[in-house]
Amino acid sequence: MNNQNQQHNILWQRLAEELDKGTPLVRGINAIARELDDTDLQKALADAKDNVCNGDTFSGALAKLPAQFSHAVVAMVQGGEAAGALEAACHRLADGFSDGVFTVPGEPVGTTPSLRSWQLFEQLVGTG
DSSP, X not given: OOHHHHHHHHHHHHHHHHHHTTOXXXXXXXXXXXXXXXXXXXXXXXXXXHHHHTTOOHHHHHHTOTTTSOHHHHHHHHHHHHHTOHHHHHHHHHHHHHHTXXXXXXXXOOSOHHHHHHHHHHHHHTOO
């Protein structure tokens, strides 16, 4: 896993942990951003936090940052929000980045597109 994908893995794992503890989303984003090494991801999180504070949903805020957050990631977050299970979506995203199912935009997903598509489907529907 390259450093950018590793940083995203850390982001989603830590955000899931913070939400599991009952930490408010904005406070969790602030804490996690300080832990990351990737300054581009830190900036993206700051922008997302500002957009959430200005009334956007978290998924809507991430959708405004396509260089850091793919459509698949935004869709997973949006599904978590709609189901009232954002922490579960964050856990699945962390697992997906760890397994190579999710990647930072512009990074290759894998050498077996049909397998990766199936893994993405499993992540989205929760069967994996």
